[in-house]
Amino acid sequence: MRVLVVDDEDLMAAAIAEGLRQESFAVDVVGDGAQVPAELAEGCHDVLILGLPRAHGDELCRRIVAAGTGARVLMLTVFVSEADRLAALAAGADDCLAKPFVFAELVARVRALGPRLVETGATTGHRSP
Amino acid sequence: MKASWHGSLRVRHTLMFGLMFLLAGSVVLGGVMILVQNSMDYSLAVVFARKMEKYSPADNVWVSDAIATDEVSRQIIMDSMRENVLFKGGLTLLGASLAATAGAWWLSGRLLRPLNTITETAHRIAGRTLHKRIELAGPHSEVKSLADSFDSMLDRLDEAFAGQGRFIANAAHELKTPIALSRTLLDVAMARPDSTPQLQRLGENLLAVNLRHERLIDSLLTLARAEDAVTDRRPVDLAQLAEYALDVTAKAAVDQQVQVQAQLAAATVVGDPLLLEQLIRNLVDNAVRYNHRDGFVWVQTLEEARQAEIIVTNTGALISPHEVPALFEPFRRLTDRVGSARGSGLGLSIVRAVAQAHGGDALAIPRPDGGLSVRVILPRGEAARA
Numbered sequence: 001m002r003v004l005v006v007d008d009e010d011l012m013a014a015a016i017a018e019g020l021r022q023e024s025f026a027v028d029v030v031g032d033g034a035q036v037p038a039e040l041a042e043g044c045h046d047v048l049i050l051g052l053p054r055a056h057g058d059e060l061c062r063r064i065v066a067a068g069t070g071a072r073v074l075m076l077t078v079f080v081s082e083a084d085r086l087a088a089l090a091a092g093a094d095d096c097l098a099k100p101f102v103f104a105e106l107v108a109r110v111r112a113l114g115p116r117l118v119e120t121g122a123t124t125g126h127r128s129p
Numbered sequence: 130m131k132a133s134w135h136g137s138l139r140v141r142h143t144l145m146f147g148l149m150f151l152l153a154g155s156v157v158l159g160g161v162m163i164l165v166q167n168s169m170d171y172s173l174a175v176v177f178a179r180k181m182e183k184y185s186p187a188d189n190v191w192v193s194d195a196i197a198t199d200e201v202s203r204q205i206i207m208d209s210m211r212e213n214v215l216f217k218g219g220l221t222l223l224g225a226s227l228a229a230t231a232g233a234w235w236l237s238g239r240l241l242r243p244l245n246t247i248t249e250t251a252h253r254i255a256g257r258t259l260h261k262r263i264e265l266a267g268p269h270s271e272v273k274s275l276a277d278s279f280d281s282m283l284d285r286l287d288e289a290f291a292g293q294g295r296f297i298a299n300a301a302h303e304l305k306t307p308i309a310l311s312r313t314l315l316d317v318a319m320a321r322p323d324s325t326p327q328l329q330r331l332g333e334n335l336l337a338v339n340l341r342h343e344r345l346i347d348s349l350l351t352l353a354r355a356e357d358a359v360t361d362r363r364p365v366d367l368a369q370l371a372e373y374a375l376d377v378t379a380k381a382a383v384d385q386q387v388q389v390q391a392q393l394a395a396a397t398v399v400g401d402p403l404l405l406e407q408l409i410r411n412l413v414d415n416a417v418r419y420n421h422r423d424g425f426v427w428v429q430t431l432e433e434a435r436q437a438e439i440i441v442t443n444t445g446a447l448i449s450p451h452e453v454p455a456l457f458e459p460f461r462r463l464t465d466r467v468g469s470a471r472g473s474g475l476g477l478s479i480v481r482a483v484a485q486a487h488g489g490d491a492l493a494i495p496r497p498d499g500g501l502s503v504r505v506i507l508p509r510g511e512a513a514r515a
Contacts, residue, residue, distance in 0.1 A: 012310050019317035053302065078305045099309035100343060103316035
């Protein structure tokens, strides 16, 4: 499956991309939130990892959900309080993970968000990893 | 909080006014009494003390006799006057005093109503929300200007608190972002298939350092949040939180060969669940961490009519009473209590800050044969009435 990563820290985005590739995901990285809608419009991403500061991230998340690209959104940010987390989910995020996080947990959550793979039928037409 | 009856301004006002009225009325009554008596004395003397002229038939003339007075009638008239003035006047005065007192009660109630509004608002604001204002309506008066200055003070407080809240949020973000970055870099680097054992070891060490930074920042943020006003208040059972804290530290206790004994009775308080959980976890963590091998930890929660308590006692190094205040200061560790720098140095500061934010306090008493007993007292507040 294909994952789009956006983070305001280039190093962070690169590290996440590398880690996910090691787990055999197809990963694209954009350095700027503004490029996300265009990238998603191509419609080939299953999951978007959104690592932007809170206010900016919520706003972008709303726009992406409104555009209806079908990509699921995992918000990745520093949550200061419970209310922040709820606000992120209210903005339309499918899941959220607080920075700093354990990388294995990110991988697990991305997998959970992706299309469900059917074990028996190897040829399901999904871009399976 | 309601004012006690003898302290209440309204009662004092009313009593004072009624008493003054009675006193002034009595003086007037007394004065009237003296004046009436004087004037009647004079007029009765004229009426009753006249020359009695008698007709003498022998001499066929009017003979002027000695002055005759009718003492008895005079006395009767004077007595009746006195009785009238004193009794009826006194009764009237008493009646008027009662009416005046009732009037004073009503009037002082009206005058003090704005003060009551201020008090009620202040109580509603106390420790919960700084957004409410008194906004006293009406013409400009002493009380109105008090309310207005109170409002402007609240404005400034609100700003200060909001500023602190913003600072905490920003600091959290700015401090945690680089830590998240290094953590992810380490996680990914260690998962590389070509990573060497040396790199693995280095990564593990760096992860441990990173974890310490994470904990320190979390503790600092908790401390800052605890010193802020507690805004999220819910009924919380200390016994449940203690049980959870004991579960979390169970492994550490086994590693340290420390025996934990708990005696948990339901103890409900109204407060911030996250902060109270942190409080209890810090207490239990400390008790396990600063212990010796084969030591003990005793955890007890109890509930009284007005307060709930949690007492955590441990065995450990000897602590002298003069060292106790330092235990509650941020970043002050007692060197002989701490083998390594595993803690953040904020544990008991957070405990005390959280307790005080909930209107309670934390006290520590060293045990004579080593170790410490920390007692946190929290007022039950609304939980006691529920």
